[in-house]
Amino acid sequence: MKKTLIKIAVIFFSILIIDRIASAKLRDLYENNFCKHSGGDLNYYLKFQNADTIFLGSSRVSSMINTDSIGKNVLNVASKGKHFYYNSCVIHLMEKYKKLPRKVLILNLEAEDIYIENKSDLIDNVFYLKYYYDKVGFIKDRIDSKSPFEKYKFLLSSYKFNGENFLLATNQLQSICDDTHENYTPLYPTIYDSVKVLKGKKIQQKIKYTKFNDEFLNILQATNLVCRKNNVRLIIIYGPHYYYPKNFEHASFRVKSFCENNHIPYIDFNAKEFNQFKTIDSWFDIVHLNKKASLLYTKILKEELKKVDSLIKRNGN
Amino acid sequence: MLFNSFDFFLFLLFVFAIFWLLPNNKKWVLLLISSYVFYMYWNPIYILLLLLTTIIDFYISLYLTSSDNPKRSRKGIVLSLILSLAILFSFKYIGFFLLISQQVLALIGIDYVIPEMNILLPMGISFYTFQSISYAIDVYRKDIKPERNFFYFSLYITYFPQLVAGPIERASQLLPQLKKKQFNFTSNHLKIGIFYIVWGLFLKVVIADNAAFIVDSIFDNLEGKTGGNLAYGALLFTFQIYTDFAGYSFMAIGISKLFDIQLMANFNSPFLSESVSDFWKRWHISLSNWVRDYIYIPLGGNRKGAYRTYINLFIAFVIIGIWHGASYNFIIWGFLHGLVMVCERVFKLNIATRFSLIRILKTVSTFLIITFIFISFRIENVHQLYTIYGRIFTLDWRDFLFFLSDNRYNFVFLGIFILLMVELYLKKMPLATLTKIPQYIFYPFCILLFFSIVFLGRAEGGQFIYFQF
Known part of the structure; x- marks a missing residue:
């Protein structure tokens, strides 16, 4: 029994020592990673960039909005596959690192962000920021909301790097490091696009969203407060869709009401007046515009932002 | 509860600690309770289904041995199989069956769209149903004596480490271990x-x-x-x-x-x-043994000539395919394995x-x-x-x-x-x-x-x- 206890103690302390050494080394790798993968884009922004206006959202922002043509000092900080919960955490992170844009923050929302059916996926998205678990309270709260036991995983310091290490290590080997930090990554049309769009439509038709996620509005409010506190104007946009299910209108309506009540400008590109993207040849797949259509979208967006700007100036708000 | 979740590890740690603190004669009770908790953590209501399967095979197995009348025993085992497979069919195969019906109707010119049924597939249903069936058949064949304690039997069906994805254990192997009087903790x-x-x-x-x-x-x-x-x-x-x-x-x-x-x-x-024959002695051994013992050998195995052996192999592998899921791709998967196995036998490639x-x-x-x-x-x-x-x-x-x-x-x-x-x-x-x-x-x-x-x-x-x- 004594022997077993000694063995257990040796194993425990070995794990503890390896954990501390490994996490110190991984911290270096993580903080100096500026490749596109594994948080490198965000690191690059937090360390080297400043902007008057930034766009946040998923790949529907990074591949559909050419921020270079919108104006000077406008950056596209959106990341592929990252949705509302993640982006609201990024806004809190930017506040912590004093990297909020000087003037305007444009946040793209998706219908998927609003329904309870996707809540678990949205929380999982935040786990890409687990490196900041003990640095930003808002991120910690979101991660802890996953399960009551989540916090215990962080007793192991190296857990913060879980899931990133393949890429951190390979970035070091520099074989795949893409350290270009372009604002816009357009999707070029291919011969398969219409097939992908129709297939995607079939899949989307099967998805049934039923219940509004009440936490969504609380997080949106918290994000709004961060912007207000730092004198940053928050604008919410809802990018165009090829297929727009009926019940999405309900979600859009609730977001619109919230924005009106909180004086947040809201632009819904699925509203009737924006019918430029209803043809299949505008789309790369069911959710992404191809390059040509994305440039048109950027142009329309720019005009809409100008309208918002003049409206704000007129109202003095 | 997923084995790869942190929740499960805390659960396991808790059960492990209590298990070794309890006296030997109470350990199985903890395992039974833990197994039910484990399953209910996924979906509490589906525990009723698991319970139903347990009750059916427990009581029918007792009925099988209550008399020496072979006709009565045969009726009992047929009833057990029908009920167990009916539960499996209702939750796993009904959608596929309706799809095939729709396609057949379309072939004869009747264009009828059967409404989609969104039935949640109970976790591990194929595993515990097959385990339960094997018990009933073993009792029917008099390979084992029926378990007379419902709770022991219940533990055999629900034992949490293998409940949702096997191995599909035989009662002769697992039940005596669950009932044993002395559990030994060794390093x-x-x-x-x-x-x-x-x-x-x-x-x-x-x-x-x-x-x-x-x-x-x-x-x-x-x-x-x-x-x-x-x-x-x-x-x-x-x-x-x-x-x-x-x-x-x-x-x-x-x-x-x-x-x-x-x-x-x-x-x-x-x-x-x-060889592929060798592969099936090493891959999902508990399922291939199950199919061998309860389907392939009762069909005649390789005892009734070459052609019958090939047919039996095809039947066994198509069943293995269907066991995996209710769709054409699993049937094709099973069929292709059957085909390769037959080819190996014909061309003696498995020697x-x-x-x-x-x-x-x-x-x-x-x-x-x-x-x-x-x-x-x-x-x-x-x-x-x-x-x-x-x-x-x-x-x-x-x-x-x-x-x-x-x-x-x-x-x-x-x-x-x-x-x-x-x-x-x-x-x-x-x-x-x-x-x-x-x-x-x-x-x-x-x-x-x-x-x-x-x-x-x-x-x-x-x-x-x-x-x-």
Whole structure:
């Protein structure tokens, strides 16, 4: 029994020592990673960039909005596959690192962000920021909301790097490091696009969203407060869709009401007046515009932002 | 509760601690309660279904032995089979049955759309139903005596380490262990248990979940994918499904070892098989034994001539395919395995040889055949299968080599290399020899696996593939 206890103690302390050494080394790798993968884009922004206006959202922002043509000092900080919960955490992170844009923050929302059916996926998205678990309270709260036991995983310091290490290590080997930090990554049309769009439509038709996620509005409010506190104007946009299910209108309506009540400008590109993207040849797949259509979208967006700007100036708000 | 979740590890730690604090005669009670809690954690209402299966086979088995009248016994076993299979059919196969009915009606010109049924598939239903059926048949055949304590029997059906994805244990093996009067805690059990748990978890979260990430990106959208891409995806999928399922089975064995209970080995280095017949002696052993004992042999096995043997093989493998899921692709998967098995028999390809080079060639070709057939396991419809096979046959090897030059993918191959090394070791050394490995190798290896899980595993990885069967 004594022997077993000694063995257990040796194993425990070995794990503890390896954990501390490994996490110190991984911290270096993580903080100096500026490749596109594994948080490198965000690191690059937090360390080297400043902007008057930034766009946040998923790949529907990074591949559909050419921020270079919108104006000077406008950056596209959106990341592929990252949705509302993640982006609201990024806004809190930017506040912590004093990297909020000087003037305007444009946040793209998706219908998927609003329904309870996707809540678990949205929380999982935040786990890409687990490196900041003990640095930003808002991120910690979101991660802890996953399960009551989540916090215990962080007793192991190296857990913060879980899931990133393949890429951190390979970035070091520099074989795949893409350290270009372009604002816009357009999707070029291919011969398969219409097939992908129709297939995607079939899949989307099967998805049934039923219940509004009440936490969504609380997080949106918290994000709004961060912007207000730092004198940053928050604008919410809802990018165009090829297929727009009926019940999405309900979600859009609730977001619109919230924005009106909180004086947040809201632009819904699925509203009737924006019918430029209803043809299949505008789309790369069911959710992404191809390059040509994305440039048109950027142009329309720019005009809409100008309208918002003049409206704000007129109202003095 | 998923074996790869943190919740499960806390649950296991709690059950393990209490188990060894309890007196011997109360330990089984804890295992029974834990098993129900484990299942209800997923979906509380479905415990009723599990309970129903348990009640049916418990009471019918008692009925089978209540008289010596063979007619009465036969009626009893038929009733047991009908009820058990009816539950399985209602939850697993009804949707597929309606789809086929719709297609048949369309063929004769009746255009009737059957409304979609969104029935949640009870976790592990195929596993516990087959386990329960095996018990009833064994009692009917008088291979075992019926269990007279409902709660012991209940524990046999619901024993949580193997409840949702096997191994499908026989009552003659598992029940006496659950009922035993003396449970022994030894450091060797702990050592083997921990090794198997960590190894299983490594296979699941490091290899299977990382491979899944790449495999999904290849197979979820076939547009624009070349033969090289798809061949690479197929290769990785074969390792994914093995490490996913074997990972679970190893963990089940390791967890049971912590409670001084020995589960049967479900895998025995299947990728080192020298023929497809050999593969089925090493892959999902508990299911292939089940089908052999309760379907293939009762049909006549290989005792009724060559042609009948071939038909029996086809029937057995199509059933194995259908067991996996209610769709055409699983039937094709089973059928292709049956076809290869028949070819091996006809051309006598499954005969062992002593020549090393031939053995290596046979192992490689068996692996490639298995990989090729496993594609039908991954696809969503038959049309996709035509597309994939068509493109693979026009494979451009430059595509394939492109993947090998990418370090991201090479890390997965490093994991697969470790897997094959351990497989080779486990093939040569039985389980018990694990305890004879010098401590300065064994413990650092376990710590290495542990940190591989922490560093490289996907903490938010998905559920085990076989949970859906």
